[in-house]
Amino acid sequence: MTSRPNQTPTAPRASTTPHRSFTAHRCFIVPPYLLAHLASLEDPRLEHTRHAARRALESEHVFHTIRPGEPGTMRPPAAHPRASPDDDLSRPNRFISDAAGTETLPGRLVRSEGEPPHTDASVNEAYDGLGYTHALFCDAYSRASIDGAGLPLEATVHYGEAYDNAFWDGSRMVFGDGDGQVFSGFTRSLSVIGHELTHGFIQYTANLVYSGQSGALNESVADVFGALVEQHSRDQDVTEASWLIGEGIFTDEVEGTALRSMKAPGTAYDDDVLGKDPQPAHMDDFVQTDDDNGGVHINSGIPNRAFYLTAAGIGGNAWERAGRIWYETVTTEIKANADFRGFAGATIGVAGRIYGDGSGEVEAVRSAWQVVGVTS
Amino acid sequence: MKVTVTRSGGFAGLARRWQVSVESEPDEESWILLLRKLPWNEIAQEPPQPDRYLYRINYEPRNNATAASPDRNRITEPVIAEPREVVIPEQRLTGPWRELVDRVRERDEQERNLAHPTRNDG
Numbered sequence: 001m002t003s004r005p006n007q008t009p010t011a012p013r014a015s016t017t018p019h020r021s022f023t024a025h026r027c028f029i030v031p032p033y034l035l036a037h038l039a040s041l042e043d044p045r046l047e048h049t050r051h052a053a054r055r056a057l058e059s060e061h062v063f064h065t066i067r068p069g070e071p072g073t074m075r076p077p078a079a080h081p082r083a084s085p086d087d088d089l090s091r092p093n094r095f096i097s098d099a100a101g102t103e104t105l106p107g108r109l110v111r112s113e114g115e116p117p118h119t120d121a122s123v124n125e126a127y128d129g130l131g132y133t134h135a136l137f138c139d140a141y142s143r144a145s146i147d148g149a150g151l152p153l154e155a156t157v158h159y160g161e162a163y164d165n166a167f168w169d170g171s172r173m174v175f176g177d178g179d180g181q182v183f184s185g186f187t188r189s190l191s192v193i194g195h196e197l198t199h200g201f202i203q204y205t206a207n208l209v210y211s212g213q214s215g216a217l218n219e220s221v222a223d224v225f226g227a228l229v230e231q232h233s234r235d236q237d238v239t240e241a242s243w244l245i246g247e248g249i250f251t252d253e254v255e256g257t258a259l260r261s262m263k264a265p266g267t268a269y270d271d272d273v274l275g276k277d278p279q280p281a282h283m284d285d286f287v288q289t290d291d292d293n294g295g296v297h298i299n300s301g302i303p304n305r306a307f308y309l310t311a312a313g314i315g316g317n318a319w320e321r322a323g324r325i326w327y328e329t330v331t332t333e334i335k336a337n338a339d340f341r342g343f344a345g346a347t348i349g350v351a352g353r354i355y356g357d358g359s360g361e362v363e364a365v366r367s368a369w370q371v372v373g374v375t376s
Numbered sequence: 377m378k379v380t381v382t383r384s385g386g387f388a389g390l391a392r393r394w395q396v397s398v399e400s401e402p403d404e405e406s407w408i409l410l411l412r413k414l415p416w417n418e419i420a421q422e423p424p425q426p427d428r429y430l431y432r433i434n435y436e437p438r439n440n441a442t443a444a445s446p447d448r449n450r451i452t453e454p455v456i457a458e459p460r461e462v463v464i465p466e467q468r469l470t471g472p473w474r475e476l477v478d479r480v481r482e483r484d485e486q487e488r489n490l491a492h493p494t495r496n497d498g
Contacts, residue, residue, distance in 0.1 A: 165386045167427035169467070183388075192387065199426040210424045218426065246388070259388045274390060291382065291432065293424050297389025 089144035092134035093152040096123050099159040099174075106172060107156045122157040122187045126175060129193030130155060132233040136194070136225070137201065140232065140319045141327045146201040153197065157187055166192055168199035182254055182274065189246045189258075194229030198222040205331045206338070213339040215296035220303035224326055227262060228319040238311045238318045244268065262308045265301030281305050283340070283373035303340060306368040310347075313364030321361055325351045344369040379411070381480045382432040385424075394484035399438065401483070410479070411435070411456070413472040419462050429466040431477055435459060 092113065098120070099107035111118045111127055118124055130153040137143040145151040154172040163176025166186035173196040175186040186192050199222050202208055208218035223245050231241045245268075246259035256269020256277070265279035279301030280286055286302065289295040307326060311318035325347055333346040347365050355361035369375040377398040384391045398407045424430070436459050464473055 164388070165427065165429065167387065167425060169425055169428075186387070195387070196427065210426055215424075222426070249388075278389075289384075291384030291391055292389055292430060293385060297385065297387075 089150040092131050094127055094130045095154045096126050097156045099156050101161055103160050122185055125187035126155040126157050129190050133194045133197045133229045136229045136232045147204040168196045184251050188248045190230045191226040191245045195222040195226030198225040206334045207336045209336050212294040214337050215293050216299040217343050219296045219300035223304050224307045228323050232319050243308055262304040265305050302372050306372045309368035309371055310364050340374045344374045377438040378436040379480050380434040381477050383429050385430040387427045394481045396480045396483045416460050431464045434461050
């Protein structure tokens with residue numbers, strides 16, 4: 001870690017602020033005939049009317065449906081009995097708590113859904129990040145929260161003392177402040193927030209075993225949707241996006257731009273204290289280790305790059321077609337103990353089901369897994 | 377007698393390692409008392425939580441050469457005769473295990489700062 005005098009001492013925090021406004025009304029957990037109607041009620045002065053109309057029109061149980069213009073070959077997901085007809089599942093239900101430097105969870109509740117911004121930047125970053133994550137799943141995949149049934153999104157900030165980590169404990173996201181020398185606060189990166197919540201999404205769907213190849217897939221899927229949350233919020237297409245995970249998390253003293261690069265695994269950092277980014281970009285370099293549950297944060301580089309290559313091959317907004325293929329794979333196709341090859345096969349099958357065998361999408365997926373050496 | 381702590385996992389996947397040679401510690405006896413408290417055989421397995429740290433703790437007993445001339449005032453019998461290794465997920469790192477890990481890390485970082493005083497100055 002050497003100082004870099006040419007760099008601005010602190011990265012401008014505003015630069016990571018997404019600029020897309022929430023479009024929660026696009027989450028179609030209500031019957032299709034409502035969609036056009038709801039879309040016409042965007043005027044904030046009609047908010048009350050919109051709510052009343054929705055409550056009246058929503059059916060006995062809330063269900064997912066396919067968005068107009070989407071391929072009709074997909075199976076509609078099952079109904080979610082936990083949802084109440086009074087719930088507006090198109091909106092997030094967020095709760096941010098403050099551990100105040102302790103390791104006690106959840107900590108003190110400091111900002112609930114709909115409350116104005118807090119004086120604490122970490123609280124607001126977590127609150128906004130949960131909202132952007134909810135918006136991606138809702139907008140792009142018609143999924144109401146990470147469980148598909150409107151689960152409240154809970155986060156704790158300021159966990160531990162100089163704690164260099166963020167994690168998902170099975171029911172909430174937890175963020176440390178970093179030590180200030182290597183890491184700054186973990187709420188600063190939207191891809192980190194999206195990553196943590198995606199662990200929750202995975203838990204409610206494929207529930208990939210967090211060890212070995214299935215564990216690396218768990219990590220990779222969390223990176224994929226973490227990156228897509230960021231891209232969707234900034235309205236960046238595949239060429240505009242950074243494809244970095246955890247950009248802005250390192251302090252300026254670290255020689256590195258982010259924790260991981262999906263586009264070029266192994267290139268995110270190269271620092272004299274931290275060492276070099278150890279992620280492989282090809283199966284030839286798959287790392288065998290007992291640590292890190294079998295290198296789940298290392299070998300995720302391989303499926304990460306496969307997703308990037310798929311998105312680049314398809315073009316446009318990555319959350320639309322590439323993201324849709326991965327989403328359907330995780331929610332409908334794979335088992336908890338899936339390995340890279342099984343996951344690859346499932347994505348090719350899903351792409352064929354949605355876009356047609358012989359489509360450009362199928363070709364992009366097939367080619368991506370070949371390039372990273374998972375399939376031949 | 378060496379204790380090595382290897383921390384892997386975490387969101388960043390950055391492995392860290394800290395080590396202490398107990399014989400060269402000024403408060404060797406308190407280390408030995410701590411090592412005796414460790415429930416080496418009572419490590420419960422549980423499913424990992426995403427992005428949490430994993431701690432691997434290795435213990436190497438005193439080798440015979442250095443144990444040849446014991447100080448009468450010291451606790452000289454070996455803590456445990458055989459090398460040991462346990463892997464503990466962060467959420468289970470409590471009690472004497474947490475105390476050990478924090479202590480090894482703190483001592484190792486102190487030593488490194490003495491050896492390389494500018495290391496953490498950026």
